[in-house]
Amino acid sequence: MRRSPSRFACPLESTRDTCVVQRREAPFPLLTDKAGRIVVLVTEGSEMSKPTDLVQGTLDLLILRVVGLEPMHGWAIARRIRQMSNDELRVGQGSLYPALHKLEQNGWIEAKWGESENNRRAKYYALTRAGRKALEKETAQWDRLSAAISLVVKPT
Numbered sequence: 001m002r003r004s005p006s007r008f009a010c011p012l013e014s015t016r017d018t019c020v021v022q023r024r025e026a027p028f029p030l031l032t033d034k035a036g037r038i039v040v041l042v043t044e045g046s047e048m049s050k051p052t053d054l055v056q057g058t059l060d061l062l063i064l065r066v067v068g069l070e071p072m073h074g075w076a077i078a079r080r081i082r083q084m085s086n087d088e089l090r091v092g093q094g095s096l097y098p099a100l101h102k103l104e105q106n107g108w109i110e111a112k113w114g115e116s117e118n119n120r121r122a123k124y125y126a127l128t129r130a131g132r133k134a135l136e137k138e139t140a141q142w143d144r145l146s147a148a149i150s151l152v153v154k155p156t
Contacts, residue, residue, distance in 0.1 A: 059091065059099050061142055064127065064135040067109055073122035074100060100125060108134045 066072070066080045077100075078091045103109045108131035116122040127135065 057138070058142070059095060060103060061135070061138045062089070062091070063096075063099055063103060064108060064131060064138060067125050068127045068132065068135055071112075071124045071126035073114075073116055073124050075122075076116075077125065103131070106134070107131070 062081050063077060066077050066084070069080070072080065074093070074096055078093075078096055081089055081091050100109065100111075104111055104125070107128060109125045110128050111123045111125050113121060114124045
């Protein structure tokens with residue numbers, strides 16, 4: 001592999017000014033329903049071809065809400081989201097851990113090592129004071145957004 005001018009390895013062909021890469025959909029959608037469809041809004045029917053910022057913000061909100069209940073490790077967070085959504089939403093590891101890392105960098109959650117229910121070392125995430133404020137703000141934004149979408153989607 002040759003290096004392209006932007007300092008990353010080019011996986012296929014490259015010239016001095018270009019790098020050709022294979023285009024494909026992301027292997028880990030942010031949120032999926034129990035049928036494996038990518039979820040932007042919970043609806044019956046077709047899937048979206050790629051996640052949007054709405055989904056990322058939704059995942060952050062879901063994580064903050066669940067971690068606000070009690071400190072828990074990553075797998076337990078994904079399991080709790082699935083339980084609380086009546087088995088409708090499933091968060092993959094490829095989406096969960098980057099989101100947890102981002103929330104930790106923002107100061108909204110903090111992580112401490114502990115022992116899981118299986119006696120294994122696990123990183124436990126807890127909501128910080130700043131995280132509680134962010135959760136309130138994000139919840140209010142979600143309420144406004146979902147109400148606005150409902151006005152458009154539901155006939156009067």
